[in-house]
Amino acid sequence: MRDILISARSAADQLRPLFEPTPLQRNDHLSNRFGADIWLKREDLTPVRSYKIRGAVNAMTRLLEESPDQEIFVCASAGNHAQGVAFACRHFGKKGVIYMPVTTPKQKIDKTRTFGGEAIEIRLTGDYFDQALAAAQAFCAEAGGHFLSPFDDDDVIEGQASIGAEIMDQLGRAPDIIVLPVGGGGLASGVKRYFEALGAPVTLRYVEPLGGASLSAALKAGEPVTLNKVDGFVDGAAVARIGARPFATLKDADPAAVLLAPEDRICITMLEMLNVEGIVLEPAGALAIDALPDLAEEIRGKTVLCLTSGGNFDFERLPEVKERAMRFAGTKKYFILRLPQRPGALRDFLQILGPEDDIARFEYLKKSARNFGSVLIGIETSRAENITELFVRMTEAGFDYRDVTIDETLANFLV
Template sequence: MDFENKLDSVAALERLQSVIKHTPLEYNTSLSEKYSCEVYLKREDLQVVRSYKLRGAYNMISQLSEESLSKGVVCASAGNHAQGVAFSCKKLNTRGVIFMPEITPKQKINQTRMFGGNMIEIILVGDTFDDCLKEALTYTEVNKMTFIPPFDNYKIIEGQGTVGVEILEELPDTDIVIVPVGGGGLSAGAGVYMKKVNPAIKVFGVEPEGAPSMSRALQNDGPVTLEVINRFVDGASVKRAGELTFPICREVLDELILVPEGKVCTTILKLYNEDAIVAEPAGALSVAALDFCADQIKGKKVVCVLSGGNNDIERMQEIKELSLLYEKLKHYFVVNFPQRPGALKLFVNKVLGPDDDITRFEFIKKIQKEYGPALVGIELKSADDYSGLVERMEALKFDYKEINRDLTLFEYLV
């Protein structure tokens, strides 16, 4: 592998020693018992900027020439990469210009500003990351600065690979490492190092189902640009895998697992409720993947890289909702209530089961709201209760349409 000579994550870790935290590798009892193996969590959510992204950003910026540092650096990011660059700019006393989409939540803007202080300037531009990136690249060229990409650079990849160095220093007999995959910087860097030290180790990559850029690249034998992606798992949702990271991932990934966004949400809630871990969606990907490789990990020593913990608390209601939908515990119906007295009372008393709960109810019509079609959200205690619910609706002659399975209607009404 030619790229091995361009990546030295051991040297990068030396470079980063005074900047990053050596994050803990924690044995997780409940996950280990559930999957009949030894599960360890690499806690990058406890990193200085609450994600591994600092490793790559600092590794690249710290190796720039004095002349380049004097001119400053530029990046485009709405999240963890921006915070890593901001922290590095303040630490290295170099000016940074950080482009973020106009829709970036204030929490992320404030975090980035906190880490960068007066060494950075934040420019909000465009409605999408792609618009933002275009502006950032133009600004970089006009001002003769250095662009710091989020993943597609050997120094970035090398820095992210220090996660793998720390894992094998602490647990050299690891059998399987599971890493989230967005653009591929972490999986490429960690994968190269770990395979070099122990060729028998298995590296499983995990992508969100709605943004399978690396999966598509592997199928196509080269990166392709996805027209539409689901951006919910924002730390790992990219439209195109890296030109440098793709060939590396093709060599070092033994498997690439796609995980539904709803499953990620369930995992976030379980990590919080059972382990008091605040994981962002991308950070939970590796743990969410365990169900999809349960047979392969039995009896093995497995490390899940929990890549970040920058989760905005304002998202928790959305996360809970997506989890309930995925677990088939929440269903939305359009129910056409007949024009007869007591129809709603009949629905509540005879259709709903003893543990069913109406979480949303609104008549759709703007006039004569006391009857006609209504949007009804119902939360179940068990997914097995669903069949009884629809049987009772049909037996009592309620005309209904479930909209969970109709994406267009769901997005329009819910």
């Protein structure tokens, strides 16, 4: 493997005709909140709004140095990697064939097409990423294309390591702690390789989505394993199996250094950064910031760098993000109420609502053969304590109810 310090610097230099180094910004809001010197490396501000362009450009550069006649590049992706590859194909004037699941949001398909222009062909295949991946690899073998992995490729990892070179140029020193999001592991392993080679005394902390903790599973097993189930909400980091090459670098990580971020809590972080700072982050892009409360004691008084890995957020998802954030914060609850079928029963319930309690959902199914009817109710309020107090009043008033907010199967069906 090439010297990572040299290759990362080379990768950074190759990017300069395409875009300036992404900003490294001190964030006063987070610094004041946690009593630390917190900086954000804004990878959400690359031309494709994610760091993926780095690995794609570096991998194509390296291959074309060795095989300048290579004409076809292929990838499978439902998001940021597709956009990075599309941008790189247009830049190098090479044909790109990009496989995406049929279920990919139209916004992501349109952005990929915009970045690639006439240089790329998008093929929608299968309902899931694995199906698109299998089709892409089969096409590669048939057409003599070169497959560009999103993370399990040394050239891609070196491209992501260019972030480390930029950090040193911009900050002028190594931070005390770097907080890195982890999906397939390409970004985290690239940054780790760089700072280890630099000999800088940097503490690394890794953050995975709770529903896609492939690094944690691999550390426990001692090798990459495939998760049985993945929550796809954090689509930029929801990976069922960490890459073999990234894991070769990350395998000595202390499991305690890997933090898990609940998907619903990430929504709170996304909204906070949007409303307070005006920063638009996708779920994966918010991972590093979301972990700061878990690191509060460790980071106090230190220089901390959080990598915001992407900002490709479809605002059509905003209602879902707000819903999940409120449910995690305890300010929105869904419950099934058994309401007596008698005049005035509904009025009795309404009278115990607090002044800040708002009915956001109400569905009543009355069956004449029963003395009670089932009512699905959604309550929104300003403080979690209000819900607790409401449930106490409901119990004291003799109302029978069942909280279904955290019943994933039932809540998904009803809500």
